[in-house]
Amino acid sequence: MDLADGLLEQPYDVYRRLRDSAPVHRISGPDGTPAWLVTRYDDVRAALADPRLSLDKRHATVGGYRGFALPPALDANLLNMDPPDHTRVRRLVGNAFTPRRITRLRTPVRHTADRLLDVLGPDGTTDLIAAYAAPLPITVISDLLGVPGPHRRDFRVWTDALVAPDPQRPEAARHAVAALLAFFTALIADKRATPGDDLLSDLIAVRDEGDRLSENELMSLAFLILFAGYENTVQLIGNAVLALLHHPDQLAALRADPGRLPAAVEEFARYEGPALLAIRRFPTEDITLGGVTVPAGETVWLSLSAANRDPVRFPGPDRLDLGRDTSGHLALGHGIHYCLGAPLARAETEIALAALLERFPRLALAPADTHDDAGLRWRPSLRARGLLTLPVSYSSTI
């Protein structure tokens, strides 16, 4: 099947049909490459942790994988690496995102959230993605890495061009890549000349003091952290707010007991996580997935969203249930590529929701004429589940 068939509009319906009918499907992947799609929870989880499934494109059959190629200075990142390179690079950066370190960021993240809400005033209507869900993570990750203020807006435009390329403007993705390269080259040169108290300066010091990180790996790592640190978090915040607005009973329960927020964030991630698919993988030998033999070098897509809605693992999976047991959900991956920024992603989403709900006792989807559900616009992406716009009305009085 063509993976695009109905999947953009109704991903969960299509995934339900696929999951019910067979464990593994032969498909045409998001980039047009013939591939295999895995949808059942147990199979996806096992595959995520299987060392025979490589992320390194050199294991792809020659002429098979035709995915969008970044230049080496952006491509030498963790999501294209296997051990031992992956182990080495991940160890260098792992310390920056431990739960303890992230606890120290909670107060600044809350300040940023409050500042953004101040701008909205006591009541009105707004696009919550543009006004809140997007600027919060981009500010947080830029501060952490040391990206100066004026460039943050540009970065958003470039990453948008890469995540959901506009078929009408194929040159936009190429321009974005060129701009990103120039941006990171200049930023690293600046930080080298004048180090700051930020993660990028720390990584440059690691690079320059020995041979633990190549120059391409340094730039690719900075790119991945900025990109991954912003992209998915925007979507999770937006998806979570929408889910709450669609479920007023659960919104009321959460307002009544904000202590349930950390658990709720896990359910938002399971129910409508931003990563529909894990990064493509390539078997290093012929392997059996869900009883199907997949030849070495072919492309394998693991659907995190289909797995997270597998009724065998999560009963009544299409129901948002903030009280359910979400343990083992795969929204942040599993195995050695498990999301590096998971503690930050969780903290940011929790704080974003707490600040928003405290500030606005009244929050609703903006009036139906233009912004009913049919007017909500999802990103045209088979990989990233997120809203382009989320029009809401809000008020700080009840």
Ligand code: HEM
């Ligand atoms: C809600 C937010 C987020 C979601 C849903 C998410 C999801 C994921 C997933 C599913 C993977 C594994 C991909 C795979 O195995 O194919 C991953 C890996 C990764 N994530 Fe996240 N992520 C989020 C936020 C962040 C943040 C805030 C950062 C950084 C600050 C980050 C950095 C990374 C990195 C560097 C990897 C690659 C790890 C490796 O290969 O070892 N992510 N993320």
